[in-house]
Amino acid sequence: MDINNGSFNSGPMGMVPTQDPNEQEIREQKKKLTRRFVSGILIGCFIALFICAGLYLVYGLRTGRPMAPASASLSGGEELINDETISKIQILEDTIDTYYYKPDVDKEAEAIGMYKGLMDSLGDPYSVYYTEEELEELMSDTAGVYYGIGAYVSIDEDMNLPRISGVIPGTPAERAELQTDDIIYEVDKESTQGLELDDVVSMIKGPEGTTVHLTILRGSQNDQIEVDVERSAVEVPTVSTEIVGEREDIGYLKITEFDDITPDQFKEGMAELRENNIRGLIIDLRSNPGGSLQAVCDIAREILPKGLIVYTVDRNGEREDYSCDGTKQIDIPVVVLVNQYSASASEILSGAIKDYGIGKLVGTTTYGKGIVQRIFDLKDGTAIKLTVSDYYTPNGNNIHGIGIDPDVEIEFDSDAYSEDKTDNQMEKALEVMEDLLDN
Incomplete structure (x- = not known):
């Protein structure tokens, strides 16, 4: 017990005021509760517990089907x-x-802590409470569109300053002639020295049409450049393609995550590859954390034969099927690269490809996230994300906590990649593709 002035005792409630409340005091406290901050907390708890059958937003693996309100009773009734x-x-x-030793306690923070604590009590890392700011950021990430300048930013460890690590084509950053390895010294004349990456990104982002002023250090001499960049809607690339192989007839398509914009980017990427008369396709899902169920199903319909893509089962045993009509089944060999960080929607696509036998998986066993989340709007700008069902591959496999084993297992050689950028998993994928083409 911490040192105190003796005004506490250790009754059945733990560290409480010395006088235990009787029934009358409890009634008085309840009356007072309706007039004080705690009433707001309880209203929030009621909102979280009795989720109205209203508008819900969808995130992660989403089913698009309304859920019944959650029960508000304890396990014993x-x-x-x-x-x-x-x-x-x-x-x-x-x-x-x-x-409490600090006199000014943030009541809003206390309330948020209660809401988050309620969700934490489920023991499910995927069920969480979102504040207004967190929800806005989440929805921006899910859509794959944000308002900013279109530059990738990382922290330069030597200088402890943010560095531009890439510029997205066709964005304000490209039009302002920002370059990879530019150091962002100031944002709107505020120093970025020692700031966290998230703080820097927040300073650069902003409403469409507004301008951010950057002070850039460029080159070995750290030439100082002042530039104004007008913010706009930036669509984040989630799909990239190239032609690979000794005969340059193998299409390589990497999907970094499954956002709302990803299906269209996938179709565009496939069209570009098809123009090169590719004989095989390598889909790279390594380190893809997943995303939208709708997005991955739309992409699966561009590849799979007629039949199930995935199905979900909720707490009541109700099943929902997601199917493909097979009209766009791929007609060339497929190899899928996966690793231990390929999760969720990535496992839906790779699992379906493996179950139907239309492609080979190369790499290491996937992450093993076989559950579905949905976002419920609490009508006050906040929301909760709640796990609502399990999902199963077409053959009925629940891979949660297990993952999907590759057809060809090969660990990534990080030393070789660090030395000369050799990607041994990619090389193995090309070998497997050549075997498929020869057969």
């Missing part, structure tokens, strides 16, 4: 919000207000 919990919340708040 007792209600979560009752006299005891109301009283205890009041006691906690009073104790903090009276004895």
Whole structure:
């Protein structure tokens, strides 16, 4: 027990005021509760527990089907919000207000902590509470579109300053002639020295049509350049392509994540590859964390034969199928690169390709995330993400916590890649492709 002034005792509630509340005091506390901050907290808890059948947003693996409201009772049938919990919340708040060593406690932060704690109590890392700011960022990430300048930024460890690590074609950053390896010394005349990457990115992002002023250090002499960049909507590339192989007749298509924009980018990439008369396709899903269920199903419909893509099963045993009509089944050999960080939607696509036998998986066993989340809008700018079902590959495999084993297992040789950029997994994928073409 921490040193204190003796005004606490260790009763059955733990560290509480010396006088235990009786029934009358509890009633008074409940009345007071309706007039104080805690009422707001409880309303938030009610919102989180009794999710209205209204508008919900979709994120991660999304099904697009409304869910029944969650139960608000404890495992033993007792209600979560009752006299005891109301009283205890009041006691906690009073104790903090009276004895916490900092006099000014952020009540909004306390409320957010309660909401997040409620979700944390599920013991599910994928079920979380989002503040307004977190929700806005989440939706921007899911859409694959944000408002900024179109430059990738990392932290230069030597200078402890942000460095531009890439420029997206056709964006304000390219039009402003920003370059890879430019150091961002200031943003709107504010130093970026020692800032976290997220802080720098937040400073650069902003509403469409507004301008951000950057002070850039360029080249070995650190020439200082002042540039104004007008922010605009930036579509983040999630698909990249190239022609590979000794005879330059193998298409290589990398998907970094499955956002709302990814299916269109996939179709464009495939069209470009087809123009080169490719004889085989390598799809690279390594380190792809997943994303939208709708997006991965749309892409699967460009490849798979007629039949199931994936199906989900909820807590009530209700099943929902996602199918493909087979009209666009791919007619060339396919090899899929996967690793231990290929998760969620990546496993849906690679699992379906493996189950149908239309391609070979090369690499290492995938991550093993076989559950589905949905975002529920709480109508006040905030939301919760909740795990709502399991998913299964076409052959009925639930890969959660297990992953998908590749047909050809090969560990990535990081030493070789560091030395001369040799990608041994890619080389193996090309070998497997040549075998498929020869047969």
